[in-house]
Amino acid sequence: MTWLTPALLFLVTWISVYLQTGLIPMRVVLGAPPNILPAIVVYAAFTHGLGIVTTLTIVAGLWADSLSGSRLGTGVAPLFVLGFLLNTRQHLLLRDQRYAQFWLGFGGGIGVPLAHALILEMGGAEPAWGWFTLRQLLGLGLLNGIACPVAFIFFDQLRGTFEYQQAGPGPYATNREMKRGRT
């Protein structure tokens, strides 16, 4: 059942991109579309291989661009950079701590849209930003900060239910274990 979590990850991403086009009350509170893609990418980067992370970020970026006014492909790079950096540096991060997950989601929620806007500006487009952008970014940061630990809890629960559990340490100390084969 190792395919289940990646498949569900893509399904949740697909639905979350669709929900970004709606959820009007949340849009009014945040002042921006409820974009939780950075939180999903943070989770994927810590729990999946680089192949899945790369595919997910490319697909998610294309899906989001296809429904928006952005040129197709401009939303891919920020998500990929986030996923790539976290995946390659995951041994340096406190991935199991809830507050670390919050701050990673918070940072992703601010950094990804900001990087997207910079890419659009560099491409000659005129994204709508002003002082209200600060409120939007703060709202997106908080949303992703909350969504990130929730994603960890939700997907980990699911993994625990459907996937084989890793055998834990035995009752004996490791230095008492008999090693088989030539050493």
Add this chain to the structure above:
Amino acid sequence: MFKRSHYIALAFCALVLLVLLNLPSGASSRLKLAVGGFFLPLFGLSTAAESFVDRASYQLLPRQTLISELRRLEADNARLRFHATQADDALAENNRIRTQLGLLPRGPWKPRPARIVGRDPSTWWRTMLIDYGSRDGAQVNQPVVTAEGLVGRIAVVAHSHSQVALVGDAACGVAVLIAETRDQGIIKGPQSTVESGALEMSTFQHSPQILAGHTVVTSGDGGIFPKGLPVGKIIDTHPANAGLFTTARVRLGANLNRLEEVWVLQQ
């Protein structure tokens, strides 16, 4: 520093981006429509759910309410038909005079209803999706309005839905004039005040006679929007560029945050 798999992932992503960002505009739009097709099941599901809820709510409404609503609509319909007859006469007269003056006659616009099925998932654009596509006769640049005022123009057309660039988006500049003073100007995004339902309008010259409360309508220049569509009201004005121009804040007639249905104008 990086493993081989890291370099492969980087190269793959860079290649995808290189191809996508260098596609010709037409091919990029077609690919965008194809990728957007992934969401058709969800849009269909959402529309079906909405119509189910609507039907269920009709079943629950008391008969007395429905009859009184029907009578009110019949009265409205009779009044509007009378106005429409008068407007048809005026249009015919206008076209006769335009022909005599050597001008092209002005064709009537046919409003087609459309429902909003989604809004832009990105923070940086003011667009929305409507359930009105090429199968219904949608074409790029058709104006989108409500009874309260201008909403925007169709920017991208797919088979079953279209993307509308709203007034205030960078892709939807509107040539306008002040109905009371006939001063001309332009509304073009992006504007920092778009969030509060107000946009910035720049006139082509210093126009101190523009006052708060004046009505802003489309000027018909630019060839996309017909002349005379209501846009909004002036909130306040201030001189710009050392008094060479006037900048005015305009409160839009249509509340873009609360739209549910719109009209697409077909010629």
